[in-house]
Amino acid sequence: MVPIPLNIKNIKAVVFDLDNTLVSSKINFQGLREQLNCPVHQDILTHADSFVEAADRESAHKLILDHELSDAENAVSLSGCHTLLTYLEDNHFHTGIVTRNCAEASKCKVDHCNITVEEVISREQYAPKPSPEALTALADLWQLQPHQVLYVGDYLYDLEAANNANMPSCLITHGEVKPFENLASLSVNQLDDLLSYIQRYG
Structure with missing residues (x-):
């Protein structure tokens, strides 16, 4: 490129x-990856979308959302x-x-x-x-x-x-x-x- x-x-x-x-x-992306079992070189959002079961996809995206909202409250x-x-x-x-x-x-x-x-x-x-x-x-x-x-x-x-x-x-x-x-x-x-x-x- x-x-x-x-x-x-x-x-x-x-x-x-x-x-x-x-x-x-201050999002801990390494910790988030571990919680999602996301490989190091895979995009987290793509990984969350890749779960076969809808409930698993929803759970993964909720976890990401929770991290984002918690981080937002402390942003400067x-x-x-x-x-x-x-x-x-x-x-x-x-x-x-x-x-x-x-x-x-x-x-x-x-x-x-x-x-x-x-x-x-x-x-x-x-x-x-x-x-x-x-x-x-x-x-x-x-x-x-x-x-x-x-x-x-x-x-x-x-x-x-x-x-x-x-x-x-x-x-x-x-x-x-x-x-x-x-x-x-x-x-x-x-x-x-x-x-x-x-x-x-x-």
Whole structure:
């Protein structure tokens, strides 16, 4: 996978992942995988959908939901979140969130952290990342071309979703070495750094 080139002067919209991008998340995914008997390299949502019996699928999804809602109650906005969103709003960028979270947990986190964006898309509305469906829907809504939309996230699925939508991506690393960093159009430590980049090159 080769990242889509980023020309910040072309960007008219910035879309964000939610967990560990705009807000904190403390979900213990290793523990959740163990509870679901989910193999390390399999997607948790896909694994939950794979149970043959409807009752088992329902139980698996309820367990995931319980973890998400518990996590949502303790979420806090990350450094630079509000400053960046205010700048984007003041400068007439479209803004949105595309998350693999459920709608209930997403709304809880956004409300609790006082985050304001134009659109919030959860996994109930479109196929979850790395599917490009939600990102493409936002570009269509705003009547933008893919190269005019920047998707910002902290994980491989975010970069894959952007690439699948033919959109440039920005990886938030939080100062950690990420094995998939080379797949991002741009990598920064935190949201403050993304704001500086936009202000410098936009």
